[in-house]
Amino acid sequence: MTAKKWGSDDFWGLGYEFDPQWLLTPQQQELQAKLIELSRTTLRENAVESDRKLIFPRKNFEALAKLGLLGLLVPKELGGLGENHTCAAMVVETIARYGCASTAMCYTMHTGAVAAAMLRAHGSPVLQDLMKRLDKEVLIGTLSYSDPETGSHFWYPVSSGAEKVENGWKVRKKASWTTSGGFADWYIIQTTSPDFGGNYSDLTCWLIMGDEAKAEPSKWDGMGLRGNQSGTLEVNATIPADRMVGPKGDGANSNDEAVDPFFLLCSSACWNGIALGMIDIAKNHTTRKTHVDVGMRVADYPTIQDYVGEAIIDTNASRALAFQMAKAMDAVTNGCDWSIHKDVNTLPRATLLHWMWQVKFTAAKNVAHVSDKMLHACGGTGYKPALGIERYLRDGKAGWVMGPTNEVLRQFVGKMALLGIGSLDYWNQSLNERVLNNELKKMDKSAKLALAKKLMAEAETKAAE
Ligand SMILES: Cc1cc2nc3c(=O)[nH]c(=O)nc-3n(C[C@H](O)[C@H](O)[C@H](O)COP(=O)(O)OP(=O)(O)OC[C@H]3O[C@@H](n4cnc5c(N)ncnc54)[C@H](O)[C@@H]3O)c2cc1C
Numbered sequence: 001m002t003a004k005k006w007g008s009d010d011f012w013g014l015g016y017e018f019d020p021q022w023l024l025t026p027q028q029q030e031l032q033a034k035l036i037e038l039s040r041t042t043l044r045e046n047a048v049e050s051d052r053k054l055i056f057p058r059k060n061f062e063a064l065a066k067l068g069l070l071g072l073l074v075p076k077e078l079g080g081l082g083e084n085h086t087c088a089a090m091v092v093e094t095i096a097r098y099g100c101a102s103t104a105m106c107y108t109m110h111t112g113a114v115a116a117a118m119l120r121a122h123g124s125p126v127l128q129d130l131m132k133r134l135d136k137e138v139l140i141g142t143l144s145y146s147d148p149e150t151g152s153h154f155w156y157p158v159s160s161g162a163e164k165v166e167n168g169w170k171v172r173k174k175a176s177w178t179t180s181g182g183f184a185d186w187y188i189i190q191t192t193s194p195d196f197g198g199n200y201s202d203l204t205c206w207l208i209m210g211d212e213a214k215a216e217p218s219k220w221d222g223m224g225l226r227g228n229q230s231g232t233l234e235v236n237a238t239i240p241a242d243r244m245v246g247p248k249g250d251g252a253n254s255n256d257e258a259v260d261p262f263f264l265l266c267s268s269a270c271w272n273g274i275a276l277g278m279i280d281i282a283k284n285h286t287t288r289k290t291h292v293d294v295g296m297r298v299a300d301y302p303t304i305q306d307y308v309g310e311a312i313i314d315t316n317a318s319r320a321l322a323f324q325m326a327k328a329m330d331a332v333t334n335g336c337d338w339s340i341h342k343d344v345n346t347l348p349r350a351t352l353l354h355w356m357w358q359v360k361f362t363a364a365k366n367v368a369h370v371s372d373k374m375l376h377a378c379g380g381t382g383y384k385p386a387l388g389i390e391r392y393l394r395d396g397k398a399g400w401v402m403g404p405t406n407e408v409l410r411q412f413v414g415k416m417a418l419l420g421i422g423s424l425d426y427w428n429q430s431l432n433e434r435v436l437n438n439e440l441k442k443m444d445k446s447a448k449l450a451l452a453k454k455l456m457a458e459a460e461t462k463a464a465e
Contacts, residue, residue, distance in 0.1 A: 013280025043099025050227025096273025203251025
């Protein structure tokens, strides 16, 4: 195995002996080496500026576009690199680890938006044209889903809607968070469908261009990922008819087949990259810092060796799960061949979604633990910004709270295992009779009578409508 390089020197963190290089093709390994070099010359330095001054990492995207990375998942016929899920995970992890975590998160959202567009690009000249121009024109995409009224339940866009108008659609949306908000060139957004009749699983996706969305980047301020500019966004625009992404009502399928699988995979790769980035820094620092009184380096203390050993083992377990699921998605899609979706009902990634929840939970939980331990290993020096641990620690904290949050994910998995997938009830539609009957038991006769009268009146009004 060749040594990992940092310019002309050997890399100062963990070498390739702790990376699962056998999962990557020779071309993917070559791309990874180029990305490490780009991180050294460009991305890493810009990360400091983005964090200090809340600067959106456009410069880093311009550099990534030169490697063709905005079109990583776009088929070669449309001018992209035609790469797969494994490569996407590697790219995000590499950017986060050696370069800039904010850029890795913006790139994650770009990748999710490209996936949503590619899923429905067949027969859509507008989407195909956009995909062809991603790198040439540095066209950054993102996903705007979270609604101010429903918090991290981003699949429930109550403050949204769409209506047919002459020559197109009138689309409205309020989003509480949008990575790259106000800086992206295009957005994939989700609203309730045109002719919405109150069923929140009836969702439709749209392509919105940068000048059709209103953001207030000056209001963005976050603990970490400060360059990702995840502020509020408002859309109130009339758009051409061909900007509907996929068929009307395709929102849930688009979520399960494109947006969620890619967001969960790539954001997990981002958290794993941050964890590795901190282990790299801790190795570099603890092998150099010496305590003159005892003649030992910090790395010579068994406590520090235990911290680093456990951090590597846990992080590689998380990476192993992420890459295993990337490979599983490669397997069910012929290596991310988008042509399988000419039949809109072909949704193989969706069958793996409950595995992707586990990937994100594991990576977000791990990064929080590793960041604490690597801070401890570096002592007070790690507490100061210069070492870089402190920034990574703040960046990594976003993992747990980003929707689907880790609280929600562990409940999804446990509930699905115990009570079946129907019990998840994303759109608040199925009645829990056990809870209802139990609450009714607590009512006395007159309370029951009053409730019955109220329900009868409501039912009669509804019937008369
Ligand atoms: C850095 C960053 C970037 C982001 N980028 C984007 C983006 O590009 N696009 C986008 O659409 N969104 C984005 N988001 C939004 C994100 O996905 C969530 O919607 C957001 O973090 C939710 O915040 P909230 O305060 O509304 O949380 P809440 O939903 O109010 O959560 C508060 C607490 O309640 C818990 N909780 C919520 N529901 C349940 C439940 N059913 N059971 C148990 N506990 C529950 C949560 O886990 C959490 O502990 C981003 C967020 C961050 C932090």
